[in-house]
Amino acid sequence: MTFTELGLLEPLCRAVADEGYTAPTPIQEQSIPILLEGHDLLGAAQTGTGKTASFALPILHLLEQRRGAETAQKGKRPIRALVVAPTRELAIQIGDSFTAYGRYLNWTNTVIFGGVKQGKQVDALKRGVDILVATPGRLLDLMDQGYIRLEDVEYAVLDEADRMLDMGFIHDVKKIIKALPPKRQSLFFSATMPPDIVKLSKQMLGADTRQVSIKPEQTTAEKVEQSIYYVSKKNKPKLLAHLIVEKDMDHVLVFSRTKHGANKIVRKLEQAGIKAAAIHGNKSQPAREQALGDFRKGKLTALVATDIAARGIDVDDLAWVINYDLPNIPETYVHRIGRTGRAQASGTAISFCDGEERAYLKDIQKLIKQQLPIIDGHPWPDDGSIPEPAEPQQRGRGRGGRGRDGGPRNERSKKSESRRDEESRNDRSE
Numbered sequence: 001m002t003f004t005e006l007g008l009l010e011p012l013c014r015a016v017a018d019e020g021y022t023a024p025t026p027i028q029e030q031s032i033p034i035l036l037e038g039h040d041l042l043g044a045a046q047t048g049t050g051k052t053a054s055f056a057l058p059i060l061h062l063l064e065q066r067r068g069a070e071t072a073q074k075g076k077r078p079i080r081a082l083v084v085a086p087t088r089e090l091a092i093q094i095g096d097s098f099t100a101y102g103r104y105l106n107w108t109n110t111v112i113f114g115g116v117k118q119g120k121q122v123d124a125l126k127r128g129v130d131i132l133v134a135t136p137g138r139l140l141d142l143m144d145q146g147y148i149r150l151e152d153v154e155y156a157v158l159d160e161a162d163r164m165l166d167m168g169f170i171h172d173v174k175k176i177i178k179a180l181p182p183k184r185q186s187l188f189f190s191a192t193m194p195p196d197i198v199k200l201s202k203q204m205l206g207a208d209t210r211q212v213s214i215k216p217e218q219t220t221a222e223k224v225e226q227s228i229y230y231v232s233k234k235n236k237p238k239l240l241a242h243l244i245v246e247k248d249m250d251h252v253l254v255f256s257r258t259k260h261g262a263n264k265i266v267r268k269l270e271q272a273g274i275k276a277a278a279i280h281g282n283k284s285q286p287a288r289e290q291a292l293g294d295f296r297k298g299k300l301t302a303l304v305a306t307d308i309a310a311r312g313i314d315v316d317d318l319a320w321v322i323n324y325d326l327p328n329i330p331e332t333y334v335h336r337i338g339r340t341g342r343a344q345a346s347g348t349a350i351s352f353c354d355g356e357e358r359a360y361l362k363d364i365q366k367l368i369k370q371q372l373p374i375i376d377g378h379p380w381p382d383d384g385s386i387p388e389p390a391e392p393q394q395r396g397r398g399r400g401g402r403g404r405d406g407g408p409r410n411e412r413s414k415k416s417e418s419r420r421d422e423e424s425r426n427d428r429s430e
Helices: 010-018 026-036 051-065 088-101 119-127 136-144 161-166 170-179 195-204 216-220 233-246 259-271 285-296 330-337 355-368 413-428
Strands: 040-044 081-084 109-112 131-134 155-158 185-190 209-213 224-230 252-255 276-279 302-305 320-323 347-353
Touching (some): 010 051, 010 088, 051 185, 088 109, 088 285, 109 119, 136 170, 170 195, 185 195, 233 347, 259 276, 330 347, 330 355
Parallel strands (some): 040 209, 081 155, 109 131, 252 302, 252 320, 320 347
C-alpha cells in the first residue's frame, strides 16, 4: 500500500515522500480512506503510530478539493479546520506537520497555546488562518476576547482526549464542542477509552462514525526492545549514569514521574559529567523549547521529562528511552516507549523498578501481555529484596540471567498506593 493508493492528492504524496515516508502506518491506512469519504472517526491510538498524518493529510486533501467553496468573511479568511491538543509541545508538533505536509499547497496554519504572551498569536489570527491548532485554555481565552470564531469550522479534531481529562480540561473541551457548528466532520483520538472518554466522544461525533483501533501491543512489542532493571531507589542515579556511559548513549529520553524528580535527575547526571536538561510544567515555554532544541541538535545527551510535558516530543532516530520511574498508569508506559521505535526505526526501552513500584510493573505487564526481560547483572542490584518467582520465567540478557516476574505486592504496597494518589495529583498540576 502506498499513499497514492490511498487516494491522496499528488502534492500531498510528494510532500510525504520528502519527509521520507514510503508506506502508510496501520492507522494511516485505515483512517485516511474513512476520512476522505466524509465520515466522522473515533480512533484509539497512542503516540508513535503516525496518528498526526492520519488526520492532517485527509484534512489538507479535503480543503484542497473544496477550494473556492469556503464561506468568505470581509477581509478575513475563516478558520476551516480546528485541532485541539492537550499540551504546547504536541500542538507545536501538529502545526509543524501541517506545514510539512502542505508545503505544496497554499493553506495557512497557526498554533496557539498558553504560557506566553498572546500578541503574536492574535496578530496571526487577524491576518487570517485556515487551520488552527490550539490548547484548550488559550483557545477559550481568545474566543472570549472575540479573536476566534468557530462557526465556519468544517473539520474538528480532538487529539489525545484521555490526556485532556487527566489534565482537568474536560469542562473546557465541552465548551469548545458546543461552540462548533453542527455541520462538520469530527475526529476524536484517544489512547485509552474509559467510560468518561466514550461519553465525551458521543458528544462530539455524529451518527455516521467509523472506528479505528490500534492496540498497544502492536506498537510496543514489535520494534522496541524492552528490559527491566531491579534497583533500589537510592541507587537509580548511579545506574542511570552507568548505563548512559556503558552503552554509549548519545541521545536518551529519561522519564520522571514528577517535576521535582526530573530536576533532581538532571543534577545527578550533571554531577556525573553528562549534559542534561529537564522539561516539565514548571519550566517556561522558552526554556522548554530551548531544552528540546538543544536535545535535537545533539547538545544534550539526556532530556529528562515528565509524562505531560513529553506529549508532542518528536525526535528523529531516538534510539533510547529510560523509565527512571515506572508510571503509575500502565497505558502511560506505552506512550513513553512509543517515543522510540517510530516509523521504520527500532529502539530500546529500559525501565528501573524499585521495591515500591512492583505493583506498577505488574499492571504494565498485564496491559502489554508480556513479561519484560530482566537484567540482573548490573552493579547496583535491588539489595536482595527481589521476590523469588513462583515458577521459572524468561531468562534475562544480563549476567546471572535468571528471570523474575513483577511479584506480589509486598508489605510496602500501602505506601505505594498513597504515593500513586499523590503523583496523580502532581501530574495533573502540569
